[in-house]
Structures are given as C-alpha cells and as structure tokens.
Amino acid sequence: VNVFAEVVFPIPVDRTFHYAIPEALRSRALAGCRITAPFGRRKMTGFIVALMDKIPPGPFDIKEIADVLDETPSFSGSFLSFSRRLGSRYFASWGEILQAALPPTLLPREEKKIRLTPLGAEVLAAEGLTKRDREVAILLRDGPRSPSYVAGKLGIKDPGPRLEKMQSRGLVETRVVARRPRPPVESGPAKAQRQLEFGFAPSGPSALAGIESGIAAGEFGSFYIMGPEDARRDAYARLIQATLAVGRRVIFLTPEISQAEALRGSGTAGPGSSAVLLHGRLAGRAREEEWRKLLEGRADVVVGPSSALLAPLAGVGLIVVDEESDESYDQAEGRLFDARGGARLRAEEEKAVFVRGSAWPSVEAYHEAVAGGGLIVLESGRRKFAVTVLDDRGEKGLLSNALKARLSERLGKGDPVILLVNRRGYSPYVFCPRCGHTPKCPRCDIAMGYHRKGEQWVCHYCNSRLPASSRCPKCGGTLVQRRAGGIEALEEEIRKLAPRAAVARFDSDEAGREKERDRVIDDFRRGRISILLATRLLFHRSDVPRVPFAVMLSPETLLGLSDYRASQKVFQSIAKMTGFVADDTRAEAVIQTSNPSHFSIRAAAAGDYRMYYDAEIEIRRAMNYPPFTRLAEVLFQGADPRSLARKSREFRARLEDRGGDIEVLGPALAAVARVRGRTQIQVILKSSDGKALETLLRESLEKIRIKKSVRLS
Ligand SMILES: [Zn+2]
Ligand SMILES: [Zn+2]
Numbered sequence: 076v077n078v079f080a081e082v083v084f085p086i087p088v089d090r091t092f093h094y095a096i097p098e099a100l101r102s103r104a105l106a107g108c109r110i111t112a113p114f115g116r117r118k119m120t121g122f123i124v125a126l127m128d129k130i131p132p133g134p135f136d137i138k139e140i141a142d143v144l145d146e147t148p149s150f151s152g153s154f155l156s157f158s159r160r161l162g163s164r165y166f167a168s169w170g171e172i173l174q175a176a177l178p179p180t181l182l183p184r185e186e187k188k189i190r191l192t193p194l195g196a197e198v199l200a201a202e203g204l205t206k207r208d209r210e211v212a213i214l215l216r217d218g219p220r221s222p223s224y225v226a227g228k229l230g231i232k233d234p235g236p237r238l239e240k241m242q243s244r245g246l247v248e249t250r251v252v253a254r255r256p257r258p259p260v261e262s263g264p265a266k267a268q269r270q271l272e273f274g275f276a277p278s279g280p281s282a283l284a285g286i287e288s289g290i291a292a293g294e295f296g297s298f299y300i301m302g303p304e305d306a307r308r309d310a311y312a313r314l315i316q317a318t319l320a321v322g323r324r325v326i327f328l329t330p331e332i333s334q335a336e337a338l339r340g341s342g343t344a345g346p347g348s349s350a351v352l353l354h355g356r357l358a359g360r361a362r363e364e365e366w367r368k369l370l371e372g373r374a375d376v377v378v379g380p381s382s383a384l385l386a387p388l389a390g391v392g393l394i395v396v397d398e399e400s401d402e403s404y405d406q407a408e409g410r411l412f413d414a415r416g417g418a419r420l421r422a423e424e425e426k427a428v429f430v431r432g433s434a435w436p437s438v439e440a441y442h443e444a445v446a447g448g449g450l451i452v453l454e455s456g457r458r459k460f461a462v463t464v465l466d467d468r469g470e471k472g473l474l475s476n477a478l479k480a481r482l483s484e485r486l487g488k489g490d491p492v493i494l495l496v497n498r499r500g501y502s503p504y505v506f507c508p509r510c511g512h513t514p515k516c517p518r519c520d521i522a523m524g525y526h527r528k529g530e531q532w533v534c535h536y537c538n539s540r541l542p543a544s545s546r547c548p549k550c551g552g553t554l555v556q557r558r559a560g561g562i563e564a565l566e567e568e569i570r571k572l573a574p575r576a577a578v579a580r581f582d583s584d585e586a587g588r589e590k591e592r593d594r595v596i597d598d599f600r601r602g603r604i605s606i607l608l609a610t611r612l613l614f615h616r617s618d619v620p621r622v623p624f625a626v627m628l629s630p631e632t633l634l635g636l637s638d639y640r641a642s643q644k645v646f647q648s649i650a651k652m653t654g655f656v657a658d659d660t661r662a663e664a665v666i667q668t669s670n671p672s673h674f675s676i677r678a679a680a681a682g683d684y685r686m687y688y689d690a691e692i693e694i695r696r697a698m699n700y701p702p703f704t705r706l707a708e709v710l711f712q713g714a715d716p717r718s719l720a721r722k723s724r725e726f727r728a729r730l731e732d733r734g735g736d737i738e739v740l741g742p743a744l745a746a747v748a749r750v751r752g753r754t755q756i757q758v759i760l761k762s763s764d765g766k767a768l769e770t771l772l773r774e775s776l777e778k779i780r781i782k783k784s785v786r787l788s
Contacts, residue, residue, distance in 0.1 A: 077126035080104055080140060084114060084121040085174035089163075089777075092121075093130045094140045104140060107148030107155060109181075111141045117250065120144070122173045124155055149177065149370070151389045157424040158385070164420060164769070165412040166776065166785050175411055176385035178363040188219035188250050189238055195246035208241060215247060282451045283310055287317045289428045290392055297419065299399070299444035300432035301684075302453025304617065304654075307432050310453060311395055314430065315376060323392025325350075325376040326421070328383055328414060330401040331615035350376035353383045381414035384421060391425040394418045399431040399440055400647060401615075406786045413787065415440075435650045435684055438643055438691050439702040439788065460662035462653060462680045468508055468669045473568050473628065478667050485624045486573055486605065493607045493625040493655050494569070496562050497632050497648060505532070505543075506635070509552030511670030513634050514541075520698045522635045524746060535637035536759050538743035565608055565628065573606065581609040592616075614651045621657035624665075630679075631670035637746035639700045642675040646687045649679035699738075701788045705765040707772055709758045710745060712782040716754040722781050723756045729775045730760065737762040737771060753782075 078101070081091045094112050096104045104110065108123050118141060130137070150158070150173065162172040174182065191199070191212055198204055199212040207229075214220060214228055225234045241247045289296035300310055315325050351365045351374045368374040370387040377386040381404055384394075396404065396418050404414035415431065422429035431440055434455075444450035467475040474482070485492055505525050506513045513522050516534035523532035523541065530543045547554050562582050569578055579595050592612075598604045600620045613619060633644045649666055656664045668676055678687035696703050709726070713719035723742035730739050738761040745755035762768040769787075776783065 077128055079127045079130045080123045081125040081127065082110065082112060082121045083124055083170035083173065084119050085170040087168055087171060089168045091124060093137060095137045097139050100140060100143050103143045105148050106152065107150035109144040109149060111144065113138050113141065121170060124169065150387065153389065153425060154387060157421050160420050160424065161412055161417050164416065165406060166773065167411040172411060178366045180359045180363040187222055189215060189222060189225065189247050190219040190250060191215040192245055192248055198246060207237065211237065211241065212246065219250065283313055286314055286428055286430065290314065290317045291321055293392065293426050295423050295426050297429045297447060298449040298451060299436060299440060300430060300451050300453065301436055303434055303455045306453040306455065314393055318393040319375055321392060323390050324388045326383060326386060326391055326394045327376060327378045328381060328395065328418060329378065329397045330380060330403040350374060350378060353377050353379040353386055381410065384414055384417050391427045393428050393430065394422045396431045399433045400435060400437040435647050438688060438695060441688055442692060442702045458682060459658050459660045460656050460664060462664045464671045464680050465665060465667045466671045467667050473565055474572065475667055478626065478665060479572060481665065482572065486576055490623045491599065491605055493609065493622050494565065494628065495609050495613065495626065495652050496565055496628045497611065497630060505554055507547035507550060507552045507554050508669060510547060510550040511631060512547050512549040514548065520694065521637050521639055522641065524637060533744065535743050535746045535757060537740040562608055562610055569606060569608065576606050577604045578606045578608065579604040581607060581613050583612060611648060619655055622655055623657050623659065623662040625652055625655045626665045626667065627652040628667050630666060630676060631668050631673060642691055645675040646679045649676065653682065699761060704761045704763050705768050706788050707760040707768060708786040710784045711756045712753045714753055719754055719756055719781065722779055723758055726775060726779050727758060730771065733771055735767055735771065736764055737768060
C-alpha cells in the first residue's frame, strides 16, 4: 500500500519532501493532486509527485498530509516527468513549474490569521489588558481572524504594530493558512473563450510527407519549416489534421495573441476539431474552463504563447513553435524556461513531433535543421517590390532628405505609410559617422558600452576595458555618441513634414493596452490613419494591412546591443519590415542607415537569408558562440552593488575551482546595468559540453543566495 507521498512545493528549493498519508485520505491522494501539508511552521499547498510504500530512512519526523484538494489529479504522469525535466533544465524548481502550469484560479492562496493564545484568554479574563488590547482580544475570542478584519472592526489602518506587540507578549499568535480554492463551477461558454477552426488545405508540398509519417509512427522527430506565413499556415493545418487523424493532440505556440487569433480565421470551417486558446489575457474563470477542457480531453488543440507549453493535455503528438526566432520565447527575467528548448523536451517526453517554423530562422536553429536533415523550405515567389538602402551619414535630423522626398510623394498620392524605429538601441551608443563602425570588444566581438566614469568602453561579456578614445579604430574618423532616435522624436519630425496627415503611434507607451492597439490597427486598415509610426511591437501583429511604402530607420543601432545575436536582430527586423510591404511593382521598402555596408543590412535588403547566414555562421565559429558552444548567461540582481560584486566574484571563483572545459567571462556590469533600483551583474559561461555546463551551474548556483536568472543557449 502507498502510505507515503513525495511532495514538491512552489518554492525555489530544488528538492522533494516526504509525508505520510493518513488512512482517511489514501483513496484520494494520487500523484498529480494538490495537497496541503505542514511545512516548517506553516501549512502550505504542494503537489504529490509520487506515491510509495516505504521511504528512505532519515533523521526527520515524518509529518502527515493535511488535506487533498483535488478530486482527480491536476497533472498526468507524463506531465509530471516532463515538468521535472523542464525545471531541472532551466534551474526552476519542480514545484514552481507545476504552479506556473495551473490557471490562477486554482493557485493556492495563503492567508494570515491571528489567534488568541490560552495565555491571552487568561489575561483577558483577568482584566489585565489595556483598552485597545482588550478590544483586539475580544474580537479574537471566538476564533482566528485576519489582520484586515481586525483593522476594519477597530477602525484603524494598520493593526500590525499592536498585533506584533501582543504577539511578543505571547497574547496572540499568527498562522499562515492555505485557503482552499473554490470548487469549479460549470459555466456556459465565456466571452473570451473561442472555438478555433483550422482550415485544411486539400494538398500540400510533398516535403511534409516525412513529418506526417513521423506523426503516424508516434516517434520523436525535429523539423524546421521555413517559408512565408501563408505557406506555413497551410502546412501546419495539414500536420494538425494528420495528428488528429491518429487520435493524438496538438500544442501550437505562437508569440502573440493576435497571431493566435488570426489562426482562427485562417480557413474555412474544417472538420471541427475542438481547439482552445490559452493565454494570460483570458479572465480567471474562462481560463480555468479552457484548462479543464484540455485536462479532461474535451479539446484536442491548444494555441497560445510560451505558457501554453504547460497545458495539461495528454497524448500530445505534435508541438509547433511558430515564429521560432521571436524573443518572447526567450528565458528572460520572470520567465521560468525557454519555450523552444522546453517544447523539445516535452516532444521527447511525449514521443511527439517537434516542428519549428518561421520565415527567417535563428542562426542556431537553421544550423541544426540543416545538419539534422529536418529543414523544409516552402518556396516563396520572388518579391516584386523594390528595396532601397538610403545612407544617412552626414544628414541632419532623423529623416534624410531623400527619405523626406519619397514620403512627401507617397503622401501626395494618398498612399498609407509605415515607419519603424528601433527603440532598443541602448544609449549612449557610440559609432563612427564616417564608416558606421561601432567599437567592439576584441575578445568577444560584441559592442562595448561607454561608461562616463573613467571615460572607458566596457565589454559587458568579459569586462575588458579600453580608454574611450574619440578616434574610430577602423578609419580614424571622429566617434560620436548618439541616442537611437526614439519614436517621440520621429513623431515630431513627421508632424513637421506633414502637418495635415493623420499620424498614429504603435508602441508600448502610446498604444499600451491591447484594445488600444487593436483600434490603431483597425483605423489604419480603414484609412483613417495615413502614417503609422511603430516600434518592433508591430512585428507581432499579423493583421497589419500591406502597404505600398514602409521604412526601417537606423536598424544598425541594434548592432550596439551587447549581445552576440545583435546582427541577427538587425537582419530580422529589416526582413520583418519588408513583410509589411504589398507585393506590387509600385511598392517600395526603404532602409535608412548609417552602416549600409554591414552584411546583415545588405543581406536583409536583398531578402537573402542564406547570404546573411553564411557570413554570420563564420563569425559564430571564429568567436566560439552558439551553435558551436553552449552558452549560459547568468544575471545576478541586488540592491547593494558591493555585496553583489563580491558574491558574483565568489561565484566565478567557485566555477574556476571546478576547472574543466569551461570558459568564464565576467563578472561584468550587465548591458542594462540597473533595473528598478537594482544593479545587474552578468557572468557568462561557455562550454562545448552542455551537460557539464548544466551540472556545474546547478552546483555553483545552489550556494549563491541572491536573485538570479539564467539564460541558456
Ligand atoms: Zn570609422
Ligand atoms: Zn569582451
């Protein structure tokens, strides 16, 4: 009989805990169920991950599980093993991953309760309390209450200090209790809930046959579908159909909700598979209902952003990660895992086919797809519009004269126009106006940041420092610092140029809310807006109308990013800009840049991915970056820069003690040196042995008690 349970809690501690299961709960305590149990001095909600009839002997007392919260398990066995691997791979605890997989309405809530102690009751009865303390004690006489209840009854704002004083005298005590989540209510279809229909193309390229046979065989396989959006969508529809035909299910990841919603309208009503959208913008109850549909097998397809990877559906046969190179899949601050790596893990675990796709793959993914034989290229016709590169060196203002002339001509004809800027150029951004060169670290080949303190350029990877000379090392020209032109400045210039034109902005400040963004796109489509100014935020929209004239301003500012992927970002942002241009001989895409000869800009202008890739892969090889090595970026955060610096040096020392085939760069101030008053310090690890890297990281990070995030590539 299983009388013990192995339990994890949603805390950043990477281990499991053992509990005894009391007789009365044994029939209900199953693996995958949520439970409450005493943990330290309080009761916490956790998850049963395994049951056992005996446990390893230990010095500790075995406590009992207090309650089982689920009638049926929230997680299947295969999901449990997947989530364990996912957590371990990305340095999150198993319990944290399980918590992230639950809809918020099922998340354990904890409450503080204040209780009168026997001593308190005694003193109250003996009339030994002051007036205020007495009032509190009387409130608590009939049972524990929350501090806010006490505050409300006594008419005071913060009862904290009084309660603390009483607690220190032993009159009251505080307990944290887990509140049992409300049971689900059967609700009608919520407003945000949508049935998705996938249109099925009757035939498709025979190249997909290989993927289809993998799906039919129920084997893990990895593929990359490279091609324009329309062609990809048809291919996905065919693969989804093939998966449903063998009775298996589909996880479809796409970076933005508008893209997920666009899938709904992607075709005619096909054989109605039930698909659900799962994302953070669904209201609590609606999201829980969609989640239950997946858990109970009432839906076969889930569509959503990274978080949908944790959807509870069983029998997954196909996992698609569309727009593979999108940054929203990255393991950045606040995200527990990298969605691409995580999707591969889940596909392996479920013996599913793993398909990534985009028009412009990341260098790593393309390299792997070519090497592994899983690359499928869907042909796109030659584009009919022209792409022009305008050199803005020596021009004043954000808009060059040549661009102004083109804009005026287009506006005169009544053509709608899109102008894109990169606000992501971290300033101050140092560059040579004569040759366009950005000073780079000779060791790391990434752009160096300028630090006023000490007049230095600093490499954010290896912490190398060079005196900030004012001469360009390439051509001897005078280096200048400039800020990447922001969208506000652009708006000002455009309004001067075309005072009567209807101008709108699409960026996170001006069009902050989703509704507002939808409205801007809608107005643009209806012709109420003639000039749309946008940041990279626009790339996530698949409902932008194609225009006869689109412009990318200063893509080279992205080369100033302290990131080995900088040139990939340049290529991709230009390539995506050209995606907004109507495929028409009268249409034109313009790139205005002060670095027109950079290979990423030339290749993007030519629309030639292979040209970009061939140049970039050689740099990656020479400088030893992924895909030729595994790289881990460890970011430490702390309010006190000194102790942060000390701890990150300790971390480095610990890594070096272990030796092995691992290169350590840093600690160095991160490219974004301060975030919300906290200093950020980065340490980079490189190794050709991914397993060794992960093991070393795990062991070395364990002892560093500061806020940290790790990004593996
Ligand atoms: Zn120069
Ligand atoms: Zn360096």
